[in-house]
Amino acid sequence: MVTSRPAGLQKRWLAAGVFAVLVALVVGVSLGPVNLPPGSVAIELLNLLPGVRLESGLTEREIAIVTELRLPRVVLGLLVGGLLALAGGAYQGVFRNPLADPYLLGVAAGAGLAVTVVLTLGVGAGGALSGLPVTIPLAAFVGSLGAVAMTYLLGAAGGRSRSPAALILAGVAVSAFLSAGQTYLLQRHAESIQQVYSWLLGRLATAGWQDVRLVLPYFLLTSLIILLHRRELDVLSVGDDEATSLGLHPQRSRYLLVAAASLGTAAAVSASGLIGFVGIIVPHTVRMLAGASYRVILPLSLLFGGAFLALTDVVARTAAAPQEIPIGVVTALLGGPFFVVVLRSARRVLT
Numbered sequence: 001m002v003t004s005r006p007a008g009l010q011k012r013w014l015a016a017g018v019f020a021v022l023v024a025l026v027v028g029v030s031l032g033p034v035n036l037p038p039g040s041v042a043i044e045l046l047n048l049l050p051g052v053r054l055e056s057g058l059t060e061r062e063i064a065i066v067t068e069l070r071l072p073r074v075v076l077g078l079l080v081g082g083l084l085a086l087a088g089g090a091y092q093g094v095f096r097n098p099l100a101d102p103y104l105l106g107v108a109a110g111a112g113l114a115v116t117v118v119l120t121l122g123v124g125a126g127g128a129l130s131g132l133p134v135t136i137p138l139a140a141f142v143g144s145l146g147a148v149a150m151t152y153l154l155g156a157a158g159g160r161s162r163s164p165a166a167l168i169l170a171g172v173a174v175s176a177f178l179s180a181g182q183t184y185l186l187q188r189h190a191e192s193i194q195q196v197y198s199w200l201l202g203r204l205a206t207a208g209w210q211d212v213r214l215v216l217p218y219f220l221l222t223s224l225i226i227l228l229h230r231r232e233l234d235v236l237s238v239g240d241d242e243a244t245s246l247g248l249h250p251q252r253s254r255y256l257l258v259a260a261a262s263l264g265t266a267a268a269v270s271a272s273g274l275i276g277f278v279g280i281i282v283p284h285t286v287r288m289l290a291g292a293s294y295r296v297i298l299p300l301s302l303l304f305g306g307a308f309l310a311l312t313d314v315v316a317r318t319a320a321a322p323q324e325i326p327i328g329v330v331t332a333l334l335g336g337p338f339f340v341v342v343l344r345s346a347r348r349v350l351t
Contacts, residue, residue, distance in 0.1 A: 009299060013290045017303030021078060024310035028074035029066055031314050033322060036062055045071075072209045076271065077313045078306035079212065079219045080204070081278055083268040085305020087261040088279020089286075089297050090226050093233030094254050094261075095152075098284070098342060099168050102144075102265040103276035106174035110147025111140035111269040113178045113185075116196050120189040137218065140266035148262055150174045202275040202328025204313050211271055218267030225260035226298060229253060233294035275309070275328045277335020282308055284342050 025045065030038045036058065043056040044066050058066070084102060091100035091107075102108045118139045155170035186193050232253045235243045240250045268275070282305040283297055290296050309327070312334070316327040 009296045010290070013296070013300055014303075017300050017307075020307035021303055021310075024078065024307040025074055028077065028310045028314050029070045031318055032065075032070060034062070034065060036066065041066060068208065072212050073204050073313070074310050075212050076215065077204050077310035079215050080268045080272045080275070080306075081282075081309025081312075082302045082306035083215075083219055083222060083264040084275060084278040085282035085301040085308070086223060086226055086298060087264045087268075089283035089294065089301045090233070090257050090261040091279070092283060093236065093294050093297075094257050095167055096237060097167055098345075099280070099339075101277070101279035102261070102268075103274070103279065104168060104175075105171040106147040106151045106178060107144045107262060107265050108269055108274050108276065109175040109178040109182075110143040110145075110150075111266045112143070112200060112274050113182045114139040114143025114146075115199070115270055116182050116185055119196055119199075120185050120192045136270040137214075137267055140270040141263055144262040144266045144269070145259065147174055147178060148258060198326075199273040200328075201326035202273040202331070203324075203326060204272055204309075215267050215271050218263060222260050222264035222267070223302060226257060226264075227302075229257055230294045230298045233257070233298075237294075273328060275331050277331050277339065278305055278309060280342060281331075281335055281338050284338075 026038050026042050029045070030036045030041045040056045040058050040062075043054050044058055044063060046052050047054055047056065048067070056063075087107075088101045091102065091105060092098060094100075115136055118135055151167065151171045151174045154173060155167035186196060232243075232248060235246055235248050236250060236253065243250045243253075283301045286297050286300045286304060290300055309331075312330050313327050316325045316330045319325055319330075
C-alpha cells in the first residue's frame, strides 16, 4: 500500500512570506504622523546593508525617524507576531486542537500574571522588557508553563482523553482564574494600575533597539527548536501508537515543543503585553491557503505572523491619529469574527 506524504513547503509560498515581511517592513516604516515616500524608505533600508550607499532623498531628520524611531518598532512587531503565530501553530499540532492558541489556552494569561507580579511587587522600575531584561522574561516563561500545565491537566480531568472542546474550556477557566489573581494584585497596588493596564492592552512602543536585541535570542531559540521538530507534528497527528512505531517518543516531543512555544509566548508577552488571536488567525489562514502539513504551516506562520502584526500596528497607530489604539484591541476586533468562522469549521473535531 502506498501512503501519501504531506506536501512540503513550496518555493512560491516561501517567496510570498518573505515578500509579505518586506512589504510590512516598508509600509510600517513609511506610515505614521509624518508620512514618508515608500520608495525613499526602501532605499534607506537598503543603505543599512554593508557596502550599500544610495541616495534616498530623505533629510537627516527623516533618516533618524526611519532608523531610530520606526524601524525598531516594526522589527519588534515582526518578531512578536512571528513568535505568537509560530506558538499557536505548534500548540495546535501538539494538542491536535484547531482552536489551540496562546491566548485561549491561558498561556498568555499565565505570563501576564507573572509579569504583573514582578511589576506590582517592586522587583524593579519600568514596565518594559528594556527595564528588566532578565526578570520579566523569566517570570513570563514560568507563568506560561504553569498555565499550560494547568490547562492540560484540567482538560484531562474526569477521563484519560483530552478532547479539544475540554481543552478550550479548561483554557478559559484557567484564564479566568489567573485574571482574577491579576485583578487582586492591581487592587492592592493601585499605583501600578496605569503602568500594568497599558501593558495588558498590548503595545509595540519601544525606546530604540534595546527591546529588539533582548527579544531576538528568544525568537531565534524558539524558532530553531520548533522548526527543527515540525515534521514530528505531522507524525503526532496520526496518533501516539503510530508515532511510536515510527521511532518517535510522543511525550518527549510534546514536552519539548510546548516548552519552546511557551518560551516564545513568554518573550512576546513580556515585550508587548497581551496580544490575542494572532496564533489562530495566521496558522489557520496558512492552513487554508498553503496546506495542512506542519512542514508548511510553521515556517509560513513565522513569516506571515510577523507581517500581520507589523501591518496591524500600522492600523493601530494611524486609524485614530494622533492618538494610538492599543494593538491588542485591533487584533481582538479582527480575531473575534475569525474565531467564530474557525469554530464553525472545527465543529466536527470538537464533538
